[in-house]
Amino acid sequence: MSIESVEVKRNVAGKEKDNSLIEFQETLREAANILNYPVQVFEFLKKPMRFLEVSIPVRMDNGKTEIFQGYRAQHNDAPGPTKGGIRFHPDVTPEEVKALAGWMSLKCGITGLPYGGAKGGIICDPRHMSLDELERLSRGYVRAVSQIVGPTKDIPAPDMYTNSQIMAWMLDEYDHIREFDSPGFITGKPIALGGSLGRETATSKGVLYTLQMVCELKKMQLKDTRVIIQGFGNVGSYLAKYLYDLGAKVIGISDVLGGVYDENGLDIPYLLESRDSFGIVSNRFNSPITNQELLEKECDILIPAAISGVINKNNASHIKCEIIIEAANGPTTKEALKILDQREILVVPDILANSGGVIVSYFEWCQNNQGYYWTDETVDLRLKEKITASFLNVYNTSKRYSVNMKIAAYIEGIQRLAEASRLRGWLKY
C-alpha cells in the first residue's frame, strides 16, 4: 500500500442522537416477555440500582481549575460485585453510562461471570489534556467514587480513551485512601502492578474467536475475506493485526478523524507503527473517505469497533456486507437492526462479541485474589473456551426462539440477573 493509493478524509463519524438507554430497555422488555417473566423483572432491571454523579475539580497546567462531570452506574449486584470499564470521552452522557452498565450485566450473564454490570464515564477530551492533567483527573474520579467501589463491591477497568496507565493511577489513589494494597480493585492494570497477561489484547481476541465461530457456521474461510474495521484503538488495531496475520484482507480502517481504504488490502503493520496513542492514523494520508463512506463500502465482514449508533436507519440499507460483528458497545441501532435482519445480514451482538475484555478482566481479578499468576497460554485457552461456549449458547437460543442473535443474547444474559435477584428475595415470582 502506498500513501497515494489510500483514501482518507478528516471527519467526525456520523453518529445519531444517543438512544442507548431506550434501546437497552426495549430489547430487555422483549427478552423478558419471551421468557414470560412477570413485569417486575423488567421494571427492576431497566435502570441501574445505583447511579452516582460526581463533580471533579482538576487543577490544569495553566494554573486554573476546571470542573469535570463524572458518573458511575451500578446496574445490578445480585450475582456478585459489579464490573465494568471507565470511559473518558467528550460525548459521555448519564443515559449512555446507564445503558453501558446494563449491557455489562448482560455480558456477565452470557459468559457466566460472577458479577453484575457497571460502567463509569467522565466528560472530557483526553486528546487535549496533558499526562499530568489526566493523572489528576483519574485520581480525582477515584476520590469521588471511592465509597461505592472496591474489590468486592465494584471493580472498574479500561474502556474508550482509558488505558493501563490510567488504571495504575486509579489503583494507587485507591490504595492510599484504603491504606492497603488492593490489586483486585481494578483490572486492565500494567503487569508490574498485578495485571494479567493477555488483558490488553483480550477484547480483540474475543472478537476474533466469535468471528471464527461464525466462519465455521457459514463455511467461510478467513483467508482473503474482505474486512472493514471502524476504530483503530485497543480493540480495532489488535483485531486488524490478528486478521492480517491470518490472511484476511483488511481493506478499510478508521479513527475519529476519518477512514483509510484500499480495495487491495491495507498494510496493517505499517498503520500500527504510524498511529498515535489515541488510535489515530488517518491524518497521515490525503485522499478523502469519511467514516460514513467507509461503513458503506462493499466487504464481507464489517466490524464497528469505536462508538455507539454508527449503523442507524440512515445507512442500514446501504451497508454492503454479509456479516457485522459488533466489537464496539451499541454500534447498531434498533431500527438499523430491523433493516439488517430483513436484508439477512447476520449481526453478532456486542454483549457477546466484545465480552473477551471482561472475561480476561475476571481472570485478572481471580489471579489478584489468589496471588498466583497464569501464563499467556492459560489465559488464552480459558478465554477461547468461555467465549466459544457463550457463542454456542446464544446461537442455539436464537434458533430455539426463532429470534436474532441480539435478542438471543439478551435472553441468555437476563436469566442469571433475574434468578439471582429472586433467590436473594428481591423479586418474588
Ligand SMILES: NC(=O)C1=CN([C@@H]2O[C@H](COP(=O)(O)OP(=O)(O)OC[C@H]3O[C@@H](n4cnc5c(N)ncnc54)[C@H](O)[C@@H]3O)[C@@H](O)[C@H]2O)C=CC1
Ligand atoms: N477496551 C476494551 O477492553 C473494550 C472496549 N469495548 C468497546 O470497544 C470500543 C472501542 O474501545 P477501545 O478500542 O478500547 O477504545 P480506544 O480509545 O482504544 O480506541 C477508540 C478508537 O475509536 C476511534 N474513535 C473515537 N471516536 C470516534 C468516532 N466518533 N468515530 C469513529 N471513530 C472514533 C478512535 O480514534 C480510536 O481509533 C468502545 O465502544 C468500547 O466500549 C468493549 C469491550 C471491552
Ligand SMILES: O=C(O)CCC(=O)C(=O)O
Ligand atoms: O474489563 C472489564 O471489566 C470491562 C470492559 C468493558 O467496559 C466492556 O466490556 O464494555
